[in-house]
Amino acid sequence: MVVVGGGTAGSTVVAHLAHATDREIILVEPGASSPMDDEPRFFDVLAATDTWSLEGYTQPRVLGGGSAVNGLVLSGDPPLHVAELTRDADEDEMGPASLALLGAGGRRVRLWWNGGRWNPGRVASHLVEEGRIEHRRTTAERLVIRDGAAVAVVTATGEIECSSVVVCAGAILTPVLLLRSGLDRLVPHIGEGLQNHPTLALVFHALAGEGRFDAAVVHEARTTNGRAVLTIVYERASAHDSDIGLMMSSLMEVESRGRVVLDDGRIAFHFGDLSTPGDRIAHTEMSAMLDRLADACGFIAHGLPAPALVSHATSSCAMSVDGEGRLLGVGGVRIADASVLAGVPAVTPAAPVTMEALRIATAMGEEMR
Ligand SMILES: Cc1cc2nc3c(=O)[nH]c(=O)nc-3n(C[C@H](O)[C@H](O)[C@H](O)COP(=O)(O)OP(=O)(O)OC[C@H]3O[C@@H](n4cnc5c(N)ncnc54)[C@H](O)[C@@H]3O)c2cc1C
Numbered sequence: 001m002v003v004v005g006g007g008t009a010g011s012t013v014v015a016h017l018a019h020a021t022d023r024e025i026i027l028v029e030p031g032a033s034s035p036m037d038d039e040p041r042f043f044d045v046l047a048a049t050d051t052w053s054l055e056g057y058t059q060p061r062v063l064g065g066g067s068a069v070n071g072l073v074l075s076g077d078p079p080l081h082v083a084e085l086t087r088d089a090d091e092d093e094m095g096p097a098s099l100a101l102l103g104a105g106g107r108r109v110r111l112w113w114n115g116g117r118w119n120p121g122r123v124a125s126h127l128v129e130e131g132r133i134e135h136r137r138t139t140a141e142r143l144v145i146r147d148g149a150a151v152a153v154v155t156a157t158g159e160i161e162c163s164s165v166v167v168c169a170g171a172i173l174t175p176v177l178l179l180r181s182g183l184d185r186l187v188p189h190i191g192e193g194l195q196n197h198p199t200l201a202l203v204f205h206a207l208a209g210e211g212r213f214d215a216a217v218v219h220e221a222r223t224t225n226g227r228a229v230l231t232i233v234y235e236r237a238s239a240h241d242s243d244i245g246l247m248m249s250s251l252m253e254v255e256s257r258g259r260v261v262l263d264d265g266r267i268a269f270h271f272g273d274l275s276t277p278g279d280r281i282a283h284t285e286m287s288a289m290l291d292r293l294a295d296a297c298g299f300i301a302h303g304l305p306a307p308a309l310v311s312h313a314t315s316s317c318a319m320s321v322d323g324e325g326r327l328l329g330v331g332g333v334r335i336a337d338a339s340v341l342a343g344v345p346a347v348t349p350a351a352p353v354t355m356e357a358l359r360i361a362t363a364m365g366e367e368m369r
Contacts, residue, residue: 002153002162004028004140004177007065008350009337009357010168011120016358018132020365025133026162028140028155031062033125034069037117042071042214045117047239052173054267058311059170063135064121066170066311067350071215072117074110075230076347079354085114088216095211095235097204097245100297106219106233112350113213120354136160140169142181149331166325166364168337168357171313175260175339176267178317178327186329189319191260195344196271197230197250198283200290201308203237204299206245211235221289227282228252228346231293247299248308249290252346255279260316271313312349314341325360336360 001017003010006029014027036045049069050061062068078086088108091099102108112118127133136155143165144152152161167174175191184190219231234246256272256279274280290305317339320328325340327333336357338349345352 001164001166002026002028002160003166003168004153005065005167005169005173005337006031006063006121006124006135007060007168007170007337008067008120008353010166011064011067011124012354012357013166013168013336013361014127014133015120015123016361017365018127020361021368023368026160027124027133027135028138028153028160029063029135030137030139031060032137033063033121034119037068037119037122040113040213043234043236043239045069054172055269056309057172057313059172062121063124064119067112067119068117068121070112070350071232072111072113072213073215073218073232073348074112074351075218076345076351078110079351079358081358082118082354085118086110086112087114089213093212094216096207096209097233097235097297097299098211098215098217100207100299101217101219101231101233101293104219104293104296106217106231109216109218111213111216140177142177143183143333145181145183145186145330148186150333164332164334166334166336168335171316171338172260172267172269174335174337175316176262178320179262183327183330187320187327188329191316192257193318194258194260194269194271194316195254195256195314197252197310197312197344198254198271198274198279199248199250199308199310200287200305201246201248202290202294202305203244203246203302204294205302206236206243219293223282223285225278225281227254227278229286229289230348231290233297244302245299247290247294248310249286249305250310250312251279251282251286254344257315312344314338314344314349318342324363334360334364
């Protein structure tokens with residue numbers, strides 16, 4: 001079996017199937033293990049990690065994918081199997097911006113951290129060291145379909161024959177791989193339904209002092225039409241911008257949908273651009289909320305809130321699979337990453353992506369037994 005993409009979902013799938021089955025597993029992932037799992041500050045990790053070039057959308061190219069670099073923020077329930085491995089930040093680990101948000105009605109947020117970053121890529125690395133799975137450091141270019149079923153994966157370094165493929169390349173690059181394989185002739189709606197959390201960012205003069213974590217406190221609110229808004233404050237705006245802080249508000253419940261396409265072979269995508277009246281109303285209110293919250297925290301803003309692209313894309317293949325991730329119209333292919341979520345979750349996405357990947361892997365394991 002070949003698993004394409006060793007990110008949050010791919011590493012979770014590999015970890016489960018390596019124990020649940022005795023099948024040979026080849027993981028196709030160009031990224032290496034992250035050396036940054038003991039580094040608590042998000043922007044330092046991000047700055048040290050290789051990424052794909054996707055028009056301003058940050059997708060890491062590393063074993064563990066988004067989990068190897070994410071902002072550590074876990075706004076929903078942790079998946080059961082990692083619940084004990086997450087915790088809240090203590091106040092003495094918070095920087096001055098987080099403490100200001102705490103004082104303005106924010107709450108301590110659960111972190112993907114317990115003396116180290118929770119990164120499923122580490123499990124995949126151990127399985128490689130144990131010889132249980134093989135990691136090919138290369139990029140999948142297309143799937144080979146014969147008589148209606150997958151028979152091989154063509155990579156940048158050669159072809160791998162297989163009887164089943166699990167695609168976990170992320171919400172942008174999974175539909176790209178399927179489209180590059182010519183599967184739009186066989187499979188409905190590839191790339192359609194893409195969603196993301198519309199986000200506004202405001203930069204402010206950083207307050208004196210440093211926290212152990214770049215983000216440790218969130219603020220939750222609702223718009224008058226009932227949409228959840230999540231605001232996160234970062235002590236600085238990047239690994240290099242320690243003189244400015246960053247406050248970001250995201251609309252967590254959104255109706256607009258976009259798509260991923262190939263335009264003359266080039267990757268093109270959009271997220272729906274606030275195409276419904278309800279989204280536009282909620283977005284306008286979110287902008288005012290962000291201003292008020294920055295005021296309440298005593299932040300001196302550098303300018304007005306501006307749109308920002310968070311890496312929370314989902315749902316671009318949700319209409320192309322059945323309830324257990326099987327690609328419709330083609331045999332031997334499953335998808336188990338963010339692209340199969342029905343919609344962008346109302347909480348930060350790493351936990352729902354992990355849970356969905358585990359659910360699909362469990363179904364696969366049972367079927368194989
Ligand atoms: C900077 C950043 C901050 C984030 N902050 C948070 C946060 O604080 N909290 C939270 O819950 N979520 C956060 N997220 C989102 C969360 O990490 C993602 O939703 C989640 O990782 C998506 O999982 P995935 O498996 O679908 O994709 P990914 O984890 O992105 O994995 C996709 C993998 O596929 C590989 N790949 C792509 N194309 C190919 C190909 N053709 N061949 C082989 N391999 C390929 C990539 O290299 C990558 O390793 C953040 C994400 C980023 C990038």
